[in-house]
Amino acid sequence: MADKYQQFTRTPLGKFATSKLGLPKPPVLRRYRPGQPPLDGPALLGAAPGGRLEKTLAAQLDSAGIEIVRAPSEGTRYGALVFDATGITDPTQLRELYSFFHPVIRDIGPSGRVVVLGTPPELVEGRERIAQRALEGFTRTVGKELKRGATSQLVYVAAGAEEASESTTRFLLSAKSAFVDGQVIRVGTVGTKTAQAPADWAKPLDGKVALVTGASRGIGAAIAEVLARDGAHVVALDIPAQGGELSAVANRVHGSALQLDITADDAPQRLADHLTQRHGGVDIVVHNAGITRDKTLAKMSESAWDAVITVNLAAQLAVNDKLLADGVLREGGRIIGVSSIAGIAGNVGQSNYATSKAGVIGMVNEAAPRMAERGGTINAVAPGFIETQMTAKVPLMIREFGRRLSSLAQGGLPVDVAETIAWYANPASAAVNGNVVRVCGQGFLGA
Amino acid sequence: MADKYQQFTRTPLGKFATSKLGLPKPPVLRRYRPGQPPLDGPALLGAAPGGRLEKTLAAQLDSAGIEIVRAPSEGTRYGALVFDATGITDPTQLRELYSFFHPVIRDIGPSGRVVVLGTPPELVEGRERIAQRALEGFTRTVGKELKRGATSQLVYVAAGAEEASESTTRFLLSAKSAFVDGQVIRVGTVGTKTAQAPADWAKPLDGKVALVTGASRGIGAAIAEVLARDGAHVVALDIPAQGGELSAVANRVHGSALQLDITADDAPQRLADHLTQRHGGVDIVVHNAGITRDKTLAKMSESAWDAVITVNLAAQLAVNDKLLADGVLREGGRIIGVSSIAGIAGNVGQSNYATSKAGVIGMVNEAAPRMAERGGTINAVAPGFIETQMTAKVPLMIREFGRRLSSLAQGGLPVDVAETIAWYANPASAAVNGNVVRVCGQGFLGA
Numbered sequence: 001m002a003d004k005y006q007q008f009t010r011t012p013l014g015k016f017a018t019s020k021l022g023l024p025k026p027p028v029l030r031r032y033r034p035g036q037p038p039l040d041g042p043a044l045l046g047a048a049p050g051g052r053l054e055k056t057l058a059a060q061l062d063s064a065g066i067e068i069v070r071a072p073s074e075g076t077r078y079g080a081l082v083f084d085a086t087g088i089t090d091p092t093q094l095r096e097l098y099s100f101f102h103p104v105i106r107d108i109g110p111s112g113r114v115v116v117l118g119t120p121p122e123l124v125e126g127r128e129r130i131a132q133r134a135l136e137g138f139t140r141t142v143g144k145e146l147k148r149g150a151t152s153q154l155v156y157v158a159a160g161a162e163e164a165s166e167s168t169t170r171f172l173l174s175a176k177s178a179f180v181d182g183q184v185i186r187v188g189t190v191g192t193k194t195a196q197a198p199a200d201w202a203k204p205l206d207g208k209v210a211l212v213t214g215a216s217r218g219i220g221a222a223i224a225e226v227l228a229r230d231g232a233h234v235v236a237l238d239i240p241a242q243g244g245e246l247s248a249v250a251n252r253v254h255g256s257a258l259q260l261d262i263t264a265d266d267a268p269q270r271l272a273d274h275l276t277q278r279h280g281g282v283d284i285v286v287h288n289a290g291i292t293r294d295k296t297l298a299k300m301s302e303s304a305w306d307a308v309i310t311v312n313l314a315a316q317l318a319v320n321d322k323l324l325a326d327g328v329l330r331e332g333g334r335i336i337g338v339s340s341i342a343g344i345a346g347n348v349g350q351s352n353y354a355t356s357k358a359g360v361i362g363m364v365n366e367a368a369p370r371m372a373e374r375g376g377t378i379n380a381v382a383p384g385f386i387e388t389q390m391t392a393k394v395p396l397m398i399r400e401f402g403r404r405l406s407s408l409a410q411g412g413l414p415v416d417v418a419e420t421i422a423w424y425a426n427p428a429s430a431a432v433n434g435n436v437v438r439v440c441g442q443g444f445l446g447a
Numbered sequence: 448m449a450d451k452y453q454q455f456t457r458t459p460l461g462k463f464a465t466s467k468l469g470l471p472k473p474p475v476l477r478r479y480r481p482g483q484p485p486l487d488g489p490a491l492l493g494a495a496p497g498g499r500l501e502k503t504l505a506a507q508l509d510s511a512g513i514e515i516v517r518a519p520s521e522g523t524r525y526g527a528l529v530f531d532a533t534g535i536t537d538p539t540q541l542r543e544l545y546s547f548f549h550p551v552i553r554d555i556g557p558s559g560r561v562v563v564l565g566t567p568p569e570l571v572e573g574r575e576r577i578a579q580r581a582l583e584g585f586t587r588t589v590g591k592e593l594k595r596g597a598t599s600q601l602v603y604v605a606a607g608a609e610e611a612s613e614s615t616t617r618f619l620l621s622a623k624s625a626f627v628d629g630q631v632i633r634v635g636t637v638g639t640k641t642a643q644a645p646a647d648w649a650k651p652l653d654g655k656v657a658l659v660t661g662a663s664r665g666i667g668a669a670i671a672e673v674l675a676r677d678g679a680h681v682v683a684l685d686i687p688a689q690g691g692e693l694s695a696v697a698n699r700v701h702g703s704a705l706q707l708d709i710t711a712d713d714a715p716q717r718l719a720d721h722l723t724q725r726h727g728g729v730d731i732v733v734h735n736a737g738i739t740r741d742k743t744l745a746k747m748s749e750s751a752w753d754a755v756i757t758v759n760l761a762a763q764l765a766v767n768d769k770l771l772a773d774g775v776l777r778e779g780g781r782i783i784g785v786s787s788i789a790g791i792a793g794n795v796g797q798s799n800y801a802t803s804k805a806g807v808i809g810m811v812n813e814a815a816p817r818m819a820e821r822g823g824t825i826n827a828v829a830p831g832f833i834e835t836q837m838t839a840k841v842p843l844m845i846r847e848f849g850r851r852l853s854s855l856a857q858g859g860l861p862v863d864v865a866e867t868i869a870w871y872a873n874p875a876s877a878a879v880n881g882n883v884v885r886v887c888g889q890g891f892l893g894a
Contacts, residue, residue, distance in 0.1 A: 091756060091760050091761050091764065092756070092757075092761055094802055094806075095749070095752060095753060095756070097802070098744075098747070098749065098798075098799075099749075101744055102744055102745065102747060102749075105744050105745050106745045121809055121812065121813075122812070125813070127764065129809055129812065129813045130806050130809035130810050130812075130813050131806065131809070132809070133806060133809025134760070134802045134803065134805045134806030134809055135802070135805070136805045137789065137793060137798075137800075137802040137803070137804055137805030137806070138793075138798055138801065138802040138805070139793070140792055141744075141789070141793035141794055141795070141797055141798040141801040141802070142744060142793070142798060143793060144794065144795045145743050145744060145745075145795050145796070145798070182793065296592050297545075297548055297549055297552050297588075297589060297592060298549065298552050298553045298592075300545070300549060302542070302545065302546075302549075305549075306542060309538060309539065309541055309542070313538050313577075313581070314538050314539055317574065317577065342584070342588070343584045344584075345891075346584060346585075346587025346588035346589070346590060346591050346629065347588055347591065348588070348591045348592050349592070350588055351545075351584075351585055351588040351589060351592070352545075353584075354584035354585065354587065354588040355541055355544070355581045355582070355584040355585040355588070356538075356581065356584070357584055358580060358581045358582070358583045358584025358585070359538055359541075359577050359578065359580060359581030361580055362568055362576055362577035362578070362579070362580025362581055363577050365568065365569070365576065365577075365580060366568075366572070366573065366580075444891070
C-alpha cells in the first residue's frame, strides 16, 4: 500500500537519490498485527513531582505487557517515552519536560511513541492552567522533530478519570496509532470519568453491533474490517449502486449488508426498523459515508452544494435523532463522525465539503453532553491525506505535497482511520467524549 | 519592505517568468494610510432570513463612510462582501451562504474583504449550534480561494453584543487587517457585551498610556509607532543593551523610553513604580518582548530552555500580577500577548519557544475572565511569517516556503501585527476578550 515515491526510496537508486538530493525518506510505519509485541522496546516512564498519574500509568503499561524502565541507561532503544506532567503547576516547572526528554529523545526507536499526560487546562486555575496549556507547544514540536515514524501526543486526563485513560494509553502506544501524530486528546472532560476494561483487549467489541455507512470501499471498508476484527457484528451500509462491493465487504467481515440511501426521507425510519428487527438495536454508529463535489465557489452549482451538505451532515443528524429518539442506539452507545482536515482548515475547491465537515465538528460538540447523559459518547476523526481511490484522483504534485508535507512524510492508510475509530468504539473509552482527533501524520497543511 | 522575490515578480522579466512557470505572484496588499477611503469600492451587504446583525452592520458601515449595496449589479467591483449568518439555525440553511456568495465572489476587488458574522456556537443549542460551527469551514475555504490580496474572516458575535462589534467590523474591512486571513474572532463571549465608540476613530487611544516591551526594533517598534499614531503616549521598554535604538524609537513616537530587563527579580516593582510615578498608571500593556534560542530538543541546553520560558512567559506573568495587584493597570485596561504560529502548531528546533508561546495562549485563557471583572480585556496575536531582522536570518528556502505557502503568498510586515494589537487596544474593543488571532496571511503551515 506504500505510494510509488515511497517504494522508489527503498530501491538502491532511490536510496542514492534521496541521500544525495536531501529528499524526504518516508519511514515504514509499524502497524498493528494481532499478537505482535505491544512496543518495540521498553517504555521509559517519568513524572514531574506531585503528579497523580504515574502509578496508574505503570499499572496500565504493565497490564499491556510493556516493560517499564524508570531511569535512562546507555544504549537502550526505547519503544516509548511516557511522561506524567500533571505535577506541573507553574510555568517554571515546565523544565521538568526538558529534564526528562532532553537526555533520551535520541534513544527512541523507529515508530516509537512520546506520550505526555496533563490536566485539562480549562478545569484548573491560575498558573497551573497556563503551564498545562503550554504542554501543547512542546508535544507538537517534539512530533515535528522526531524521525523514523515516531509520534508525539498530549493526553489531558481530568482529575478522577485516571483509571479511564487506559484505552487511550494503549491506543497511543500501540502500532494502531501509526498515523496519529501531534494530537491533543481529552479524557473525562465531558460526562463520565469511569470506564470498564473489556474482558479481552484483543476482542473489545465482542457482542456489539456496529453500523458503518459508506462501507463498500476505501476507509469505510477498512472500518468494517477493523471493527469486525475487534469482535463486532458489522452492519455494512451503502447505496444500492454499490451493492456488489458492499456484499463482498459484508461477507469478508462476516457481517451483514444493508443497501440504503441515507439521504432518502424514510431512511432513518427504515434504518431504525432494520437495526431493531434484525439486531435488537445498535451499539456503534460510524458516519463514514461522505461525498465530494469539488469546484471553486464561483463555479459551484447549487446541486453540488446541497448534495454535499445533505450526505455529509444533514442526513447524519436525521439518523442520529431517530436512533436516539427511538432508543435504537443502546445505552453506552457510540456515535463516531468523520470530519476532515478540510473541515478544520478549509480547502480550495471544497467550500461545500469543508462546511459540511466543520459541521461534523459542530455535531460532536453539540451532542457530546447529550450522549453522556445516556452513558454514551460521540467523537470524530479528521483524516488528513489518506491513500484511497478518492485521493488517487488528486493531481500528482498536490498529492506529493500532501504526502511529504507532514511529520511522517507520507500519506496514511484507510486502516489508520479505522483503528482510531475502533479506539473510540472500545467500551473502555467511555470517558473519551467530545474529541476530534486528526489522523494526518501531523500534516503541516493546517488551519 | 517587499521581499526580493516579490520585487522580482514586478519586473518585466519577473512577470514573464511567473506567468510562464506558474509561480506564485504575491499581490501588493493594500495597507492603511490615514485619510484613505475605508474600502476600494462598495460593500455588498446581505443576510440570511431572521438575522439579528444586519441593521447594526448597516449602521456600522455607514458610520465608517462605506457605501452599502443591497443587491448585486453587473460590473460592480466590490470592496467587501459582508454577510449576516446569524439567521442560520439549521444546516440546510447553510445554502444561504452559497446563494449570497456564489454569484458575486468573482467580483471582489484587490485586497477585498469577506466578513461572515455568526453566533458563537457554544452559546446556542441543537441544530443552530451545528450550523454555526459549520461556518468556519466555509470562511476558511473562501480565504484560500480568494486571490489578489483579498481576505475572509468569521466573526462570532454573542447575542447582546451587536453594537460592540463595531471596532471589529471596521478593523476587518479596513486595510489595517491586510495580513489577517482565515481567522475566527469572538465578540462578547467573555465579560461585557457593550463598548463605547471613541470620540475620533482616527485617534482612538487619545489620552491613553501604552507600555510596549521589546520596543527597540522589529515588531515592537512597529507596535510603538501604531499605538502612538492612534493617540497613545507610548512607554517603550527594552533591555539596557538596546538603549540607543530604544531612545530612537521613543523619540520618533514622542513617547518615553524605559531601560529595564523584565526578567530581573525587581523588574515588576520597578516597572510599577515607573508607570505610577511618571504616568499615574497604564492603560495598555503589550508583552512583545520575546527571544528565541533554537536547537532541537536533543541539542538544547538547559539555559536555552530556561531563558526562553522566563522571557517569553514567566516574566510576563510576574508583570501582570504586579500591575493588577497594585492597581497600576487602570480600569478598562488591556493586556495583549504575542504568541506565535509555533505556539499553535509547534516548530522544529523550537521546543522551548513553542512551549512558551503556547503558554501565552494559556495566559489569555486564564486571565480573560479576571480581566473582564475589572472592565478590561486580554487577547493575543499569533504572528506567522513576518519579515523582520529575526526572520531574515532564517535559511533562504525555508523563508521562501514560509512566505509562499499562505493564501496571500507572502510574508507579513511588522505593521500588520501592530495594527491587530491596536484593534485590541481600542476602547471600542471592550467586548473583544480572550481571543488569539493569527496574523499569518492564512499560512498553510499550521497545526
